[in-house]
Every structure is written in C-alpha cells, then in structure tokens.
C-alpha cells in the first residue's frame with residue numbers, strides 16, 4: 001500500500017512511519033515541521049514540507065502521491081495553550097483537517113486514519129472508558145479533536161469516505177534502539193519530564209495533587225507505548241484497505257492505569273537513583289482516573305500491545321532521552 005502520513009515528522013507519526021515501512025508499505029510524509037523534526041523522518045521516505053492551512057499544498061500532495069490511504073496526525077496538542085489561544089487551535093486543528101477532508105473528497109476519497117484523543121471524553125465516571133461514553137471535552141484542544149471527528153463522520157455519510165478514528169490515551173516511550181522519541185518543544189508529559197529531571201535538566205518533579213479519590217491519592221492514567229500505538233495505525237489502515245471496516249472509532253490504551261507515584265517509582269528503578277519530588281497543587285482540568293476500555297480494537301482489529309510492563313515502557317523512554325538529552329539535532 002502507498003500511504004501519505006500527514007504530520008509524519010512528529011512523535012507518534014515518526015514511529016508509525018517506521019512501523020508502516022516494517023510492514024512493507026510505501027510512505028511519504030507531509031509535515032509543516034512546526035513541531036515535527038525532519039531528522040525523525042527516515043531516509044528513503046519523501047518529506048513534503050507543507051501546511052494543511054494551505055489547501056493547495058495538501059491537494060497537490062494528494063495528486064502527486066496518489067496514496068491508497070492517508071493517516072492524519074498533524075495537530076497542535078497542548079491543552080493549556082489551547083485555552084489561552086483558542087483561535088490558533090480551532091484554525092490549525094479544525095480548519096486544517098477540513099482542508100484535508102475537502103482535498104480527499106475532491107481528489108479521491110481514499111481511507112483516512114485520524115488521531116483523536118481521550119480528551120474528547122472529559123471527566124467521566126466510566127472506569128474503564130468505552131467508546132460510547134458521553135463526549136464532553138473540557139478543553140479547546142479536546143473540542144477541536146471532537147469537531148474533527150464529527151466532520152470525518154459527516155464526510156463518510158455524505159461522500160463515503162472510509163475512516164478509522166483512534167482515541168489515544170497517554171502515549172509514552174520510544175522505539176527500542178533509541179533512534180527516535182518524544183521531543184516536544186514545550187514539555188508537559190509526566191514520563192518525559194521525569195527523564196529530563198533524572199538527566200539533571202530540571203531540579204525536581206512536581207506531583208500535581210495527592211488528594212484525588214485513588215488508592216495513593218495521585219491521578220491514574222493509561223500509558224500506552226508509542227510503538228504499540230503505531231501498530232494500531234498499521235492495523236487500522238490495513239483493515240480499511242482490505243474493506244474489513246468502513247467507519248470505526250476505537251480507544252487505544254492498555255486497559256489498565258498507573259498512578260503518578262507508580263510512574264515516578266518506575267523511573268527511579270530504571271534510572272537507579274530516586275528523583276527529587278515535591279507535592280504541588282492539583283493541575284487544572286486533570287480528571288482523577290482515565291483508563292481505556294480497549295476491548296473493541298482488540299476484538300475488531302486484533303490490537304495486542306507488547307509493552308504492558310511499566311518499567312519496560314519507562315526504560316525505552318529513558319534510553320531515548322539519555323541518548324538525546326536535547327532531543328533532535330543536539331545528540
């Protein structure tokens with residue numbers, strides 16, 4: 001199959017590009033490199049520098065590449081920033097996706113796999129969370145993803161565009177081998193921050209609240225390894241291509257959660273020295289517990305995550321950060 005991976009130079013996109021090639025597919029990447037890294041695109045993969053907000057550039061890329069399917073990762077992803085700069089998020093994530101959908105409809109409606117998020121659920125009492133839980137995003141970021149999901153469903157209904165929407169839980173880790181990994185310009189994710197703290201780039205870890213209604217009082221999240229998530233994209237795009245699915249929405253997670261304290265404990269063990277940590281107030285908008293019910297993707301696509309051990313997951317992240325303390329380009 002020939003694939004166009006929009007946002008393929010980013011963290012999840014670049015891992016997916018590798019898994020797609022490993023599965024024998026041909027790949028081209030379309031990325032504006034605002035948050036992606038050209039270094040994350042492997043040799044032999046064409047990198048088209050373009051922006052979804054430039055409707056002509058995505059149209060031209062589809063016409064030139066004639067892909068059999070498109071995977072769409074390109075988005076801004078910071079919850080806090082989305083609340084301060086809603087225009088930027090609605091424009092980039094919603095208008096950008098609309099340009100992609102319109103270009104697909106007008107060139108040829110090949111299947112689309114879209115990166116969505118557990119943030120579309122907002123705070124929920126459901127444990128674990130099934131796909132049919134109420135959709136009540138609490139941030140502009142989550143709202144922009146839900147709006148895009150709804151556009152995709154409408155394009156499917158009106159124009160037959162086949163799709164799989166994947167709702168990611170907490171993506172983490174790095175491909176074993178330490179060649180690529182998480183390198184966001186602004187660092188907010190727990191495991192990445194803990195690794196950078198262990199490297200001495202930060203003084204200490206803050207634990208955002210220990211009075212949540214959870215066993216140790218800290219928030220629980222479902223940490224899914226980026227390579228398993230990449231595999232979920234390969235399964236999704238292959239199912240679409242084979243006509244085994246036309247329209248589906250799946251949670252992608254392990255179906256079990258770990259607390260902030262458990263994650264920091266695993267980092268201590270992997271690194272070999274305890275991180276300094278300090279209790280801080282709750283972070284606004286953090287629900288106590290977000291754990292996926294992944295049974296639908298397991299049953300329908302055969303999703304079977306290989307990284308289920310927290311220490312092993314953290315080890316891959318640590319290997320990447322230790323080898324690339326300043327992300328891409330500074331070794």
Ligand code: UDP
Pocket residue numbers: 170188189190191193205206207208209219220221260283286
């Ligand atoms: N967290 C924390 N300290 C940090 C960063 C994150 O205690 O320095 C907590 C955060 O409050 C949440 C969990 O770790 O409960 C995961 O946060 P992250 O930002 O990694 O992902 P999110 O769940 O927000 O997508």
